[in-house]
Amino acid sequence: MSLKSFGAKIFAKHIRNKIDKWASQPEETQQKVFLELLAKASNTQFGRDHDFKNIKTYSDFAKNVPVRDYEQLRTYVDKMVAGEPDVLWPGKPLYYAKTSGTTSGAKYIPLTKESMPSHINAARNAILCYIAETGNAKFVDGKMIFLQGSPEMEEKNGVKLGRLSGIVAHYVPSYLQKNRMPTWETNCIEDWETKVDAIVEETLKENMSVISGIPSWVQMYFERLQQKTGKKVGDLFPDFELFIYGGVNYEPYRSKFENLIGRKVDSIELYPASEGFFAFQDKQNERGMLLQLDAGMFYEFIKADEFFDENPKRLTIGEVETDVNYVMLVSSNAGLWAYNIGDTVQFTGTKPYRVIVSGRIKHFISAFGEHVIAKEVEEAMQLAVSKTNAQISEFTVAPNITPANNELPYHEWFIEFEKVPEDLSKFSNILDENLQRQNSYYFDLIEGKILQPLKISRVPQNGFQQYMKSIGKLGGQNKLPRLANDRKIAEVLEKIINS
Template identity: 80%
Template structure:
């Protein structure tokens, strides 16, 4: 065992104990975070306008601070981007994480000197918890690759801005710099396809032990490696034993990845976003990710099926239940207040608090009142893949409201197969039955002859990549929506097909 590997085990044990302390005292931890946030931002423009001096409880907070999404918080952010100080948080931000918005163009999410370390520490702690949980630390001696956006940053009125993954690249600890790949020059390549080819050339002869990124883009990297060498990824990298991912559910990809690698490898799921690093998988044998309660974030939750009510109830952590779909609302040291990040989560347990990401509040299918969510379609796909031995590269779902002739409407599943099932009808039937079992509204619509059984449309190889490229979102942190309530993606895919 190397000195670095030995030291990692000692440090992992220390960090695990720190995490266990706040995880075992969740409500006291969150109350402390709440009070510190209010106190710190008391004299900001936002704090003055929202009576922070009068806020002493969660009920006071609710009375004074309505839930907002980015578009509603944008007037304050615009003042910050113009160069003004003490708007949402004391002083100026360290960075803006620039993302693409839906209705407001580019979004500038502030990262402050208080919030920035939480992104770094959570990613580090995820790896340390894995070491403590499994006893495996040999991988720290090998090479590690993080597929991410360009670390080149722009500047706006004295504040640097760029993609979150590119900003985080500036904070890689010194002890990992020798192991980290790809090179800075390769990481700066903007065109994703060129970048992947360059990464393949740099890494193909290295001793890779950890690979990290969004599964769909890591899959492209694996396929390019195999194209170049004719070997499985596990043969190219015999010491590759840990895959770290976030952004999408890995389960639909797992069998495909195991085929590309040639064997099983351990994995760690992360829940990062520009607005904060919310959770990470801390135990290999537990479902869900440990919610970060001591990272400068105060959480509220609203039941997803009540979210669009006139006055939905805002719940504290102590009020949540397992297996209920919640919209997660955050207030943070980045100056985001009662902020709707757009994600829905479900708690898998409450001692400690672990979550899974169940989807996006705006990403669902409810063309007929069924309100099918991402978690349901992913679980249904996982069942079909497992039962039929099929392997998929990617998929998305859309409603077909106006089918041809006298047909009933249906859900159309666009699937890019790596290995097609022997019986496609059986594959579709398994998915449909799983959805009926998970979603009573969908079941009622099928039984009431409002909807017919779903249909699977085969998508040719690389069609999803072509689609993402056509909208300028190939690679990086960009993710294909699992499902949509309209046919914008579906119609574009039909054109490609």
């Protein structure tokens, strides 16, 4: 055992004990964070506008501070970006994480001196929890790759800005710098396909032990490795034993990954976002990710099916239930207040509080009142894949409201298969029956002959990469929406299929 892996085991035990302490006191931990945030921001423009000094309870806060998304918070953000200090948080931010908004153009999410540690420590703590649980630390001596955006940054009125993953790349601890791949120069390549080819060349003869990234883009890296060498990834990297991922559900990709690797490897799920690093998987055999309750973020939740009501009830951590779909709000030491991040989550447990990401509040299908969410289609896909030995590269779902020949409407599943099931009709039936079991509204629509069962449209190989490239979102931290209530994506995919 190396000195580094021995030290990692000791440190892992220490961090695990600290985590267990705050996780066992969830409401007290959140109350402490809540009061600290209010006190710190009371003299900011936002704090004065919302009378922070006279807020004594959560009830006061909910009355004074309405739920906002980026567009509704934008007047404050614009002041910050223009260079004004003390707007949402004392002083100026350290950085802006620049993301592409769907309606608002570029979004500038502030990252402050106080919020940056949570982005760094959460990923570290996820790995340390894995070491504490399994006793396995030998991978710390191998090479680690993090497929991410370019670390190059611009500057706007004295504040640096860039992609979140690129900003975080500046904070890789010194003890990991020698292990970290790819090189800085390769990481700065903007074109994703060129970057992946360069990463393949750099890592081909390295002792890779940890690989991290969004599954769809890691898959592309694995496929390029296999094309280059004709070998399984697990044969190229015999010490590869830990895959760390976030952004999308890994389960639909798992069988494809295991085929590319040639064996099973352990995995850790993360829940990072520009607005905060919210959760990470802390146990290998527990479903869900541990919600970060002591990381400078105060959470509120609104039931997703009540979110668009006039005055939906806002809940704190002690009021949530398992297996309910919630919109998650966050107030943070980055200067976000009752901020709707757009994600929906479900709690898998409350002792401690663990969550799964169930979808996006704007990403669902409810063309007929069915309100099908990402979690439901992903679980249906997972079951269909496991029961037919099929393998998929990517998929998305859209409604077809006015099909030809006076057919009943249906949900159209666009699927890029790596391995097509022997019986596509059976695969389709498993998908549809499972979706009906999960979603009673969908079941009623099928039973009532309002909808016909779903149909599958096969997307050609690399068709989804072609789609993402066409909209300028190939690679990095970009994610394909799992489903949509319109046919904007479907229309592009139809052209790719027909071509």
